[in-house]
Amino acid sequence: MVQIKPFDASKAGSLVGTILSIREQLRAIYAIIGNRADGSSVPTDFVESRLDGTCTVCNGVGTVIDIVxxxxxxxxxxxxxxxxxxxxGSYCAPVEVIKQLARMLNIYYDKPLIEQDERFIDILLYGYNQRPVSYVYKKKAxxxxxxxCVHDLRNMRDAGTKSKGNRRLINYFTGPVACPLCEGxxxxxxxxxxxxQGRTYAAASRMSVQQLLAFIRKLPxxxxxxxxxxxGDLIAELEARxxxxxxxxxxxxxxxTNTN
Structure with missing residues (x-):
């Protein structure tokens, strides 16, 4: 059985702590039931042990350090x-490619991106593979x-660049992002x-307090x-909170960001 500290409404303590424990307990209920269906073991101590059923990529954190x-x-x-x-402020081949790509896709070079086709921002980040771009760099066609950009920066990082400038770029554009496997x-x-009751954990976690309370009361x-x-004990404690x-x-x- 999962052991948790009983909730005492007269000594509720931190409101944020109560809210966070609700999210942890809701997540634990989904993990326990999912694991039983998969034949996995259930942890004996909810508070101290890593939950079976947590993401194996981020170890249940919800985020990983990657390009933002x-x-x-x-x-x-x-x-x-x-x-x-x-x-x-730099002059390099990607800058020339971007200039010609913008021209191909009818993007104005001197107009704010936010005022133009919003899909172009995704293209700048993730690339364009529908047709190649012809450009001139250092007088060579x-x-x-x-x-x-994401590919270029990841390529720099994975190649182990020694350039101080490139390393500064990598550090600046790197931070916590939603885990790609569990999506946070x-x-x-x-x-x-x-x-x-037809709801995933993500859907249940977005409910209002009253909706989630009704959901939990019907759950058994x-x-x-x-x-x-x-x-059962976990559900009862979640209901009390x-x-x-x-x-x-x-x-x-x-x-x-990391709780849904």
Missing amino acids: PERMIAPELSLKQGAVLMWA ATAYYRG TKLSPESRSVTL SSLDANDVELA LAYLDKIGLKRLIQG
Whole structure:
């Protein structure tokens, strides 16, 4: 059985702590039931041990350190002003490719990107493979597919560049991003696929306090005996915390990048 600290509404403590424990317990319920269906073991201590069913890539953190695409483009600027921050103020082959690519796709070089076709920003980040771009760099004509800023930076990083300038770029454009496997849910694909009363964990975590309380109160009747035995205490404690939040008038759980 999963052991958790009983909730005492008279000594509720930190409101944020209560909200976070609700998210952890909800995630644990989905993981436990998903693991039982897959024949996996259940941890004996919810508070101290790593949950079975958590994502194996981020180890249940929900984020990984990688390139942050949003940092690489300043859409309020034009290409001429340096909207592609990675290459702003520099003269290199990708800059010439981007100039010609913009011309091919009817993007104005001196007009803010935000005022033009929004799909072009994704192209700048991830590349364009529909047809190659002809350009001139250092008086030499060339033709190549535009690979995108994310690809170029990842290639620099993975090649182990020694250039101080390139390393500064890598450091600036790198940070925590949603885990590519669990998409920030912290759960393994198997656990994410579990539905309770027709809802995934991600959907349940977006409910209002009252909606989630009603969902949890109905949950035992929709589970089989084995699931109730495994998760019953956890469900009861989750209900107690939600009832407390509902009583004090909190409408929704605090949303965060890594908690959905």
